[in-house]
Amino acid sequence: MRYPTTAVATSASVVQTGRWIHFAAVWEQLPKEVDGMAKTQTLYMDGVEIAQNTMAPGPLGYTTKTLYMGNAPGVAPFHGTMDDIRLYKVARSPRQVRDDATLHASYRFDENDFSGFTADSTGNGFTGALRNTKFVNEGKVGTALSFNGTNGCVEIPRSGINNVQNFALSAWFKPAPNGGATQAILDTRATEKDGGAALVLKYANNKYTAAFLVNYGMGVATTYDVALKNLNPNIWHHALLTRSGVSLTAFVDGNALDNTFAMGSSPIKNDPFSFSLGPRWIGCTAGTTRFFNDLIDQVRIYTRAMTKQSDIQDLLANP
Numbered sequence: 001m002r003y004p005t006t007a008v009a010t011s012a013s014v015v016q017t018g019r020w021i022h023f024a025a026v027w028e029q030l031p032k033e034v035d036g037m038a039k040t041q042t043l044y045m046d047g048v049e050i051a052q053n054t055m056a057p058g059p060l061g062y063t064t065k066t067l068y069m070g071n072a073p074g075v076a077p078f079h080g081t082m083d084d085i086r087l088y089k090v091a092r093s094p095r096q097v098r099d100d101a102t103l104h105a106s107y108r109f110d111e112n113d114f115s116g117f118t119a120d121s122t123g124n125g126f127t128g129a130l131r132n133t134k135f136v137n138e139g140k141v142g143t144a145l146s147f148n149g150t151n152g153c154v155e156i157p158r159s160g161i162n163n164v165q166n167f168a169l170s171a172w173f174k175p176a177p178n179g180g181a182t183q184a185i186l187d188t189r190a191t192e193k194d195g196g197a198a199l200v201l202k203y204a205n206n207k208y209t210a211a212f213l214v215n216y217g218m219g220v221a222t223t224y225d226v227a228l229k230n231l232n233p234n235i236w237h238h239a240l241l242t243r244s245g246v247s248l249t250a251f252v253d254g255n256a257l258d259n260t261f262a263m264g265s266s267p268i269k270n271d272p273f274s275f276s277l278g279p280r281w282i283g284c285t286a287g288t289t290r291f292f293n294d295l296i297d298q299v300r301i302y303t304r305a306m307t308k309q310s311d312i313q314d315l316l317a318n319p
Contacts, residue, residue: 015045017080022046022101028091047101047304049094084123095314102304107154107282109145109297111135118145118154128154128282140172140236140297140319145283149179149293153284158190168242168306169199171299172319177233179203179293182211185239186299187281187290189215198285199239201231201292208233210252212241236297238316244305254316 015021024044043051069085071077092100099106106121107128112135120126132152135143147153171185182202189196198213208231231237231252240251250257282299283292298319306312 020083024092024097024100026091026097044094044097044101047098095311095318098304099302102302104301104303105156105299106301107299108141109135109139109299110142112137112143126156128156130154131287133283136295138174138295140174144172144174144295144297146295147283147292149176149183149291152291153287154282155287156280156282158280164243164303166242166244166303166305167197168240168300168302168304169197170238170240170302170306170315171199172236172238172297173201173292174236174295175201175203175208175231175233175292176294178206180291182290183292184281184283184285184290185292185296186301187213187285188301189285190280191286192289196280197241199241200290210239210250210257212248212250214248233294236295238319240306240312240315242306244307249307251312254312 022045024047026042026044028040028042041051041053042049070082086100103122105124105126107118108121109118111118116130118128118130120128130145131154132148132150133154134146136146137143145154169186169188173185175183179201181204182200185199185201187196187198187200189198193215195215197215200211200213202209202211210231238251238253242249242251281287283296284290306315
């Protein structure tokens with residue numbers, strides 16, 4: 001990217017052809033000395049910073065000249081396909097750029113209306129249909145969705161990406177003092193026999209513990225119970241399940257749960273999951289079982305792994 005023509009940020013990374021790539025360019029005024037501000041250009045590919053350049057102090061000089069897409073004077077025309085081009089009036093933070101590139105679906109539950117639907121705030125169009133749920137004002141941020149524990153859930157059309165290598169499932173939840181033996185927070189499977197993953201709560205002996213389901217599409221899901229931490233009811237908790245390469249990691253309230261996946265009847269496979277990663281059900285499994293009891297908020301699905309402590313803490317600090 002370049003602005004003006006004498007200041008250029010160029011990446012040394014090789015761009016792979018034949019696949020969709022997310023590019024982002026950010027111009028930002030950074031404090032320098034009392035006599036001015038340094039302008040920094042940062043270039044991102046698929047949410048990862050690949051180049052940066054600092055220019056001299058001074059205004060950016062944005063004009064009303066023609067905006068070109070795919071071609072410009074003195075530049076070779078683009079050969080390929082473009083989609084979802086966005087211009088922002090503010091500099092995007094590194095997290096916002098990563099979200100633009102890798103946030104597959106996001107549900108804030110901030111509608112607080114009676115339309116019967118909840119929007120996917122990414123703009124990807126994965127609208128959820130509400131079943132026996134309601135918006136309430138006690139959300140982790142703003143409003144949340146209330147589930148009755150018997151037949152309430154959110155159904156989302158099949159909206160996945162096949163052969164996913166890295167992913168992260170994230171959600172805030174507040175369980176009731178008592179509930180069903182197993183309650184689903186988020187389930188990416190259309191049915192229990194489909195490949196996918198789920199964030200689940202288990203309730204026994206007046207205690208909640210976290211559990212995570214992983215199904216490789218072989219018809220039977222492996223349940224990995226996390227008994228390392230009891231979860232208090234009536235307060236907000238955060239659950240995160242992420243995969244990086246062939247490694248699965250679970251976090252509850254920002255704490256990594258060691259050896260979470262050392263138990264279970266099936267070993268972790270060393271190839272990409274053969275399932276469609278995407279939201280399918282919130283607050284239940286398959287619309288017929290594992291109904292959640294109480295509040296869920298800020299549900300997100302990422303097409304990237306999220307194992308850095310800085311990313312985890314960012315989710316907790318900025319839900």
